Amino acid sequence: MAEELLNSSRAPEPVGLYPHARKVGNLLFLSGVGPRERGTRKIPGVKLDESGKIISYDIEKQCHSVFNNIKYILEDAGSSWDKIVDVTVFLTNMDDDFKTYNRIYAEYFKDNQPCRTTIEINKLPTPIAIELKVIATV
Numbered sequence: 001m002a003e004e005l006l007n008s009s010r011a012p013e014p015v016g017l018y019p020h021a022r023k024v025g026n027l028l029f030l031s032g033v034g035p036r037e038r039g040t041r042k043i044p045g046v047k048l049d050e051s052g053k054i055i056s057y058d059i060e061k062q063c064h065s066v067f068n069n070i071k072y073i074l075e076d077a078g079s080s081w082d083k084i085v086d087v088t089v090f091l092t093n094m095d096d097d098f099k100t101y102n103r104i105y106a107e108y109f110k111d112n113q114p115c116r117t118t119i120e121i122n123k124l125p126t127p128i129a130i131e132l133k134v135i136a137t138v
Contacts (some may be wrong), residue, residue, distance in 0.1 A: 002024075002025075002078050003022060003023065003024050004022070004023040005021075006019055006020060006021040006022065006023060006028075006073075006076070006077040007019050007021075007024055007072045007076075008021075008063070008072045008075075008076035008077070009018045009076065010019050010038060010072035010076060011033065011038060011069045011072045011073045011076075012036035012037060012038045012069060013039075013041075013060040014031065014033070015125055015126060017059075018031045019031065020033075020073045020076075021073055021077045021079070023061075023077065023078075023138060025088055026137050026138050027135060027137060027138070028074070028077055028078075028079050028083075028135065028136045028137065028138050029134075029135055030070065030073055030074075030132075030133065030134040030135070030136070031133070032090070032124075032131045032132070032133050033066055033069050033070050033073065033131060033132050033133075033134070034124065034126060034128045034130070034131045035061070035062040035063075035065035035066045035069065035128055035130065036065075036069075036126065036128070037065070039125075041061070043057075043126070043127065043128055044057075044058070044061040044064070044065040045057055045058030045059075045060070045061030045062055045064060045065075046062070046127060046128070046129075048058070048127060051133050052127065053127070054127045057128075057129050059093075059096075059097040059101060059129055059130065060100055060104060061129060062065060062067050062129055062130050063100070063101050063104040063130060064104065066130055066131070066132055067104075067132075068107050068135055070084075070132060071085075073138050074134075074136055075091075075134075076089075077138065078138050079136045079137065079138045080083075081108070081112065082111065082112045083112075083136045083137045083138070084109075084112060084114045084134055084135070084136045085115065085136060085137060086115045086116075086134070086135040087114050087115070087116045087117070087132055087133070088107075088116075088117045088118075088119065088132065088133040088134075089101070089116065089117070089118040089119065089130065089132055089133075089136065090119055090120075090121050090124065090130065090131045090132070090133075091118060091119070091120050091121070091130055092120070092121060092122070092123055092124060092129045092130075093120070093129060093131065094120035096119075097129060097130070098118070101118075101130060112136075
């Protein structure tokens with residue numbers, strides 16, 4: 001089965017040695033996608049102190065940014081939002097952020113309802129509060 005590594009010119013650059021996505025057959029596996037903006041270290045809605053620790057963050061802004069980044073990767077890889085079949089969501093603060101994230105998620109996925117798993121984790125590699133792992137068809 002042919003495999004292809006894919007990178008988007010619109011999504012933020014990976015923070016390690018991995019592609020934005022990997023196509024295997026008619027499946028597209030996205031690496032973890034966060035809310036950073038391409039070409040910068042800027043994270044929408046995040047305020048950091050001088051040592052890089054989070055002072056405050058806006059989960060709503062991060063959600064919209066993550067979903068836009070996923071859309072860029074899907075489109076640049078020849079897929080689309082409506083072809084998402086599975087989503088794994090990592091939140092760093094389930095108690096405070098789940099309700100807002102779930103509301104925004106419902107707006108984006110009202111017409112396509114993929115399988116979903118939401119997990120609380122201690123932290124992510126960059127100072128973000130949400131990251132998504134997605135599988136879609138091509």
